[in-house]
Amino acid sequence: xxxxxSLIIEMEHITKTxxxxxxxxxxxxxxxxxxxxxxxxxxxxxxxxxxxxxxxIIGCLDTPTTGRYQFKNVNVSDMNDNELxxxxxxxxxxxxxxxxxxxxxxxxxxVELPLIYAGVHAYDRKEMARVAxxxxxxxxRVHHKPNELSGGQRQRxxxxxxxxxxxxxxxxxxxxxxxxxKTGEEIMQLFEELHARGNTIILVTHEEYIAxxxxxxxxxxxxxxxxxxxxxxxxxxxxx
Amino acid sequence: xxKVRRLKSWEESxxxxxxxxxxxxxxxxxxxxxxVGGFFITGLSLFVGAIGIMNIMFVSVKERTREIGIRxxxxxxxxxxxxxxxxxxxxxxxxGGIIGLILAILLSYVVNQxxxxxxxxxxxxxxxxxxxxxxxxxxxxxxxxxxxxxxxxALRYE
Numbered sequence: 068x069x070x071x072x073s074l075i076i077e078m079e080h081i082t083k084t085x086x087x088x089x090x091x092x093x094x095x096x097x098x099x100x101x102x103x104x105x106x107x108x109x110x111x112x113x114x115x116x117x118x119x120x121x122x123x124i125i126g127c128l129d130t131p132t133t134g135r136y137q138f139k140n141v142n143v144s145d146m147n148d149n150e151l152x153x154x155x156x157x158x159x160x161x162x163x164x165x166x167x168x169x170x171x172x173x174x175x176x177x178v179e180l181p182l183i184y185a186g187v188h189a190y191d192r193k194e195m196a197r198v199a200x201x202x203x204x205x206x207x208r209v210h211h212k213p214n215e216l217s218g219g220q221r222q223r224x225x226x227x228x229x230x231x232x233x234x235x236x237x238x239x240x241x242x243x244x245x246x247x248x249k250t251g252e253e254i255m256q257l258f259e260e261l262h263a264r265g266n267t268i269i270l271v272t273h274e275e276y277i278a279x280x281x282x283x284x285x286x287x288x289x290x291x292x293x294x295x296x297x298x299x300x301x302x303x304x305x306x307x
Numbered sequence: 308x309x310k311v312r313r314l315k316s317w318e319e320s321x322x323x324x325x326x327x328x329x330x331x332x333x334x335x336x337x338x339x340x341x342x343v344g345g346f347f348i349t350g351l352s353l354f355v356g357a358i359g360i361m362n363i364m365f366v367s368v369k370e371r372t373r374e375i376g377i378r379x380x381x382x383x384x385x386x387x388x389x390x391x392x393x394x395x396x397x398x399x400x401x402x403g404g405i406i407g408l409i410l411a412i413l414l415s416y417v418v419n420q421x422x423x424x425x426x427x428x429x430x431x432x433x434x435x436x437x438x439x440x441x442x443x444x445x446x447x448x449x450x451x452x453x454x455x456x457x458x459x460x461a462l463r464y465e
Contacts, residue, residue, distance in 0.1 A: 156382020
């Protein structure tokens with residue numbers, strides 16, 4: 068588990084400072100972190116703790132002010148916009164709280180989108196998107212638009228979109244935040260399956276019971292890591 | 308000419324000679340005025356249209372900020388966003404250009420009842436090219452703004 072090849076994320080003394088007028092806001096003060104392949108980690112923290120900022124930096128949507136961030140042994144802290152876009156496209160699968168699907172496009176096209184930016188040929192693209200939708204149990208909903216799907220189904224489409232490029236990590240930001248508890252459990256079940264298939268999952272949440280699905284919980288407070296522990300009484304879902 | 312008409316030397320000429328040249332010069336100067344006026348009006352409406360397109364595209368970029376954020380998050384590069392919005396603006400202008408052409412052809416049929424007109428192929432091609440070019444030019448500023456959006460802020464936008 069701790070050999071160099073399985074290391075996906077390595078952060079050393081990451082800081083992020085925002086300048087708001089004359090004030091400086093220290094969103095992240097000093098974060099050092101290692102995440103290996105096939106880990107299932109939850110990042111927790113109250114609002115304003117810096118967990119969103121950390122998630123944005125992990126997801127290569129933002130760059131740290133200081134510190135070194137290596138993704139699969141490649142330094143991403145001083146990459147330019149285009150290089151970051153490529154990393155996001157190939158290595159990171161995002162799942163958002165508000166699903167963030169394109170409302171005017173059907174499920175298939177939404178899942179295809181990352182492949183379009185990856186330059187995959189149209190024929191292969193459709194096939195790959197279909198397989199990804201099949202894998203989340205939506206094989207019969209490919210031509211439905213987001214507003215014709217339930218919340219849980221929308222989130223499944225988002226998961227399929229996150230998976231379609233076979234990324235190194237899945238970064239889920241409050242994936243159950245907009246779902247009722249039963250549908251939320253179904254999505255957590257899906258993550259459990261993805262984890263069992265060898266995916267690396269990073270879950271950002273402020274709900275204890277959601278975080279307990281993970282194998283490791285990282286708590287953030289005031290821009291610092293408060294605790295980093297392995298979950299002992301892990302909540303393992305039975306097959307429904 | 309007098310010989311042809313077999314006129315005696317004391318007889319007055321029973322014909323007159325009008326040069327076509329005078330008529331064509333009047334015709335040409337009229338056409339010239341129409342052309343200059345036409346170019347001026349066309350240029351002005353093209354300019355107004357371009358401003359309109361730019362405005363619409365700025366509104367579109369603003370409204371679709373979140374979509375741009377999503378696209379960037381899943382791997383769209385700046386150039387992808389830029390070309391998407393440039394294409395949309397050009398498509399908008401192309402459709403406008405085609406509608407304009409259909410109207411022009413219909414109008415030329417009507418005018419043809421009184422005056423001979425013709426719609427040249429070269430004029431059609433030029434019109435299409437100019438409308439697409441207008442779209443490109445007026446769409447550039449909005450598309451560039453879209454491509455420069457910060458993904459984090461665009462995703463947070465409501």
